[in-house]
Amino acid sequence: xxxxxxxxxxxxxxxxxxxxxxxxxxxxxxxxxxxxxxxxxxxxxxxxxxxxxxxxxxxxxxxxxxxxxxxxxxxxxxxxxxxxxxxxxxxxxxxxxxxxxxxxxxxxxxx
Amino acid sequence: xxxxxxxxxxxxxxxxxxxxxxxxxxxxxxxxxxxxxxxxxxxxxxxxxxxxxxxxxxxxxxxxxxxxxxxxxxxxxxxxxxxxxxxxxxxxxxxxxxxxxxxxxxxxxxxxxxxx
Numbered sequence: 001x002x003x004x005x006x007x008x009x010x011x012x013x014x015x016x017x018x019x020x021x022x023x024x025x026x027x028x029x030x031x032x033x034x035x036x037x038x039x040x041x042x043x044x045x046x047x048x049x050x051x052x053x054x055x056x057x058x059x060x061x062x063x064x065x066x067x068x069x070x071x072x073x074x075x076x077x078x079x080x081x082x083x084x085x086x087x088x089x090x091x092x093x094x095x096x097x098x099x100x101x102x103x104x105x106x107x108x109x110x111x
Numbered sequence: 112x113x114x115x116x117x118x119x120x121x122x123x124x125x126x127x128x129x130x131x132x133x134x135x136x137x138x139x140x141x142x143x144x145x146x147x148x149x150x151x152x153x154x155x156x157x158x159x160x161x162x163x164x165x166x167x168x169x170x171x172x173x174x175x176x177x178x179x180x181x182x183x184x185x186x187x188x189x190x191x192x193x194x195x196x197x198x199x200x201x202x203x204x205x206x207x208x209x210x211x212x213x214x215x216x217x218x219x220x221x222x223x224x225x226x227x
Contacts, residue, residue, distance in 0.1 A: 042219055042221045045215060098144060098159055103152065
């Protein structure tokens, strides 16, 4: 059975800190790994990773995939209170099956 | 702007009273999904359509039905809502045409269902 495990489940940091969120997976015929940010509404897309070792970056957020060790990390530098959200990791395979989501990491950034 | 739209954003219904949630998209994506998300949990896939082909998850209760009359619209019908069905219902779309990447899903804003 395909599964996605995120850690930690929750995290509290101070503004300005750097955080690393983890996502490990087991999936048949891996195709892609996606990160989403969810505040009090629907998830919004952050990154999609398909190749190992290639960092994707958007402002203070960056992510990288390790297909050998079957994990990805999402880094947020110089955190701000607006980064407070649940960060979801999801994995897709090359077949017809939909994404498999992890339970998310709840990040709280306090001033 | 191309987008995924859900109506209503908030729905209150009574125990056992049927309710229909709607989703429309202007992205011309051929796959549409319905998720249920309860507080502090990951989205749980209920079913999805690949074009007109309906795919039901094994653990989706019979109480939940779906219709996709055309590419743009998809409906979620809850025939007899129970208290345990109170949740956020998310609609998402994606493209599947055999050319990667096609796993990315675009989500609508969700409908928050309250069951009294």
